[in-house]
Amino acid sequence: MRGIEAALECRREVRKGAFAAEALRKIGGAIETPDRVLASSLLYAASRRESLWKHLLGLFLRKPLHALSAETADALLVGTAGLVELRHFSPNALVSALVGHVKTGKSPHEAGLVNAVLRRVNEEAPQVLDRMGRSPDARDQCMIRGIPSWAGRRWTEDWSKEEARSLMKLSSMTPYMSLRVNRPEYESSLRQALGQAGIRAWPSPFVMNGLRLASNPFPPSLPGYAEGWLTPQTESAMMVVEAFMALLEGGPVLEMCSGRGVKSGQLLSRLPGEVPVESWELSPGRVASARSEMNRIGVAQRACFRTGDALKLEPGQPPRAILLDAPCSGSGTWKRHPESKWRLSPERLTQMAELQSALLERAFRLVQPGGVVVYCTCSLFREENEQAVGAALRGGSDVVELPLDFPDRTSVRGKPYGRVLWPGLPWTDGFYTAAFMKRS
Ligand SMILES: C[S@@+](CC[C@H](N)C(=O)[O-])C[C@H]1O[C@@H](n2cnc3c(N)ncnc32)[C@H](O)[C@@H]1O
Incomplete structure (x- = not known):
């Protein structure tokens, strides 16, 4: 499969609800590396600033985008994103490939329109973008940055003006992969093998046995992946788990939403073999993926995954420590999963915040007296963070907040609870974390 076709196939999956990374993983083996890189660049470019591409297309189309077939709309979105962002790629080659694709698809009569509109995009978009870039209008700024306008308004309410502007900018930064080394004894041979495969890797200054890459390779193609020596994971997620482990005084440990x-x-x-770890997850598909991940990294004998609702399941043993990585909007991961921001709405956010505080209240009830609960989300909305924590605390649990240990300059104080990990680097996502101890 060629890169442009692959981008369109993945785009179709994303339109049906898949994550872009998932769609790319699915076609991973069927495509050569340069084509995979092109497909990934086009797919992410189309998702990152989807509202901007729709706005531009609205200027050049005589009918609304949704009046066209879904395949044609995909070709126009991918084409617009590619023409604006992939400046090194020949515009003629891109337009011809997309027109050819529509010609052989379900709506061949729309091929001429794709050709005409994309040629106008190529000629006229730079001036429109230049005007929008200089406009003081908040809606234009949100479109230029690829942030839904309601979310841009929320961040402006939640953060200072500079912080909100920085979050918008950072959400469109290119993310790079970081790796957790599961077998520290192999770390130097692993770095050597990565180097031989042309993948530069160096240690993270923030986490133990974390490596930074300057690229986003296909994980199964990495040396040491099949052996389970490494797991792709963002540094912020690793930091949250390290902060949780620093508060542990033994088990049993419960992860309430283990994905x-x-x-x-x-x-x-990382934990000594005698510490039992139980993991709960609502989605049977995710539990199946988790089990095969545990097999791959060689910890399956100690793992205990259970499928079900964390509001109802009963733990095998009363937990001494609970990690609640709550389901959330994922707004701290928008640079990595740009498609998810267009699926979110203020109403969905509120539903999620209600579930988050119910899950946290349950964690407070389940943990042993004297035990620890760490709540985290990969969200940068206060509604899912401090406000969800505040609502759970009003449930009457007798807990005290604990300080969290994060590396210098990686986090800011929550208002008033917890800490927010800033998504300032290609290897870090935005995360919120708050820790509590149940009084004895
Ligand atoms: C942020 S993800 C967890 C990611 C996971 N901790 C990891 O590091 O791979 C949140 C997970 O919560 C799950 N979830 C949502 N509602 C739940 C519930 N009521 N009980 C248990 N899990 C739930 C979702 O399916 C999702 O996989």
Whole structure:
């Protein structure tokens, strides 16, 4: 498969609700590296500033985008993003490939329109973007930065003017992969093998046995991946788990929302063998992925995954420490998962905040007296962070807040609870973390 076709195939998956990274992983083996890089660049460019591309297309189309077939709309979005952002790629080659794709698809009669509109985008978009870039209008600024306008307004309410502007800018930064080394004894051979494969890797200054890359390779193609020596994980996620482990005084440990098991895997590969770790997750598909991840990294014998609702499940043993990595908007990961920002709404955010505080209240009830609860989200909205914590605390649990230990200059104080990890680097996402101890 060629890069442009692959980008369109992934775009179709993303339109149906998949994560871009997931869609790219699916086609991973069927495509050569240069084509994978092109597909990924086009796909992410299309998602990062989707509202801007729709706005530009609205200027050149005589009918609304949604009146066209979904395949044609995808070709126009991918084409507009590619023409504006991939300046090193020949515009003619891109337009011809997209027109050819529409011609052989379900709506061949729309091929001429794709050709005409994309050629206008190529000629006229730079002037429009220049005007929008200089405009003081908040909506224009949100579109230029690729932030839904309601979210831009929220950040302006939640943060100072400079912080909100910085968050918008950082949300469109190119992210790079970081790796958790599961077998520290192999770290130097791993770095050597990565170097031989042409992948530069160097140690993270923030986390133990974390490596930074200057690229985003296909994980299964990494040396040491099949052996389970490494797991792709952002540095912020690693820092949250390290801060949690620093507060532990033994187990049992419960991870209440364990997803595909990235943090459970970190706990199991770092904690001494006698500390039991139980992991709960609502989605059976994610539990299946978590189990195969535990097999890959060699900790399956110690893992205990259970499928179900964390508001209802009962732990095998009363936990001494709980990590609650709550389901959230993911607004701190928008540079890595840009497609998710267009699926969010203020109403969805409020529903999520209600679930988050209910889950945290449950964690306070379940933890042993004297035990620790760490709440985290990869969100930068206070509604899901301090406000969700505040609502849970009003439930009447007798807890005290604990200080958190993060490396210097990586976090700012929450208002009033917790700390916010700033998404300032290609290897860090925005994260919120707050820690509590239940009084004995
Ligand atoms: C932020 S993700 C967890 C990521 C995971 N901790 C990791 O590091 O791989 C939140 C997870 O909560 C799960 N979830 C949502 N509602 C839940 C519930 N009521 N009970 C248990 N899990 C839930 C979601 O399916 C999602 O996988």
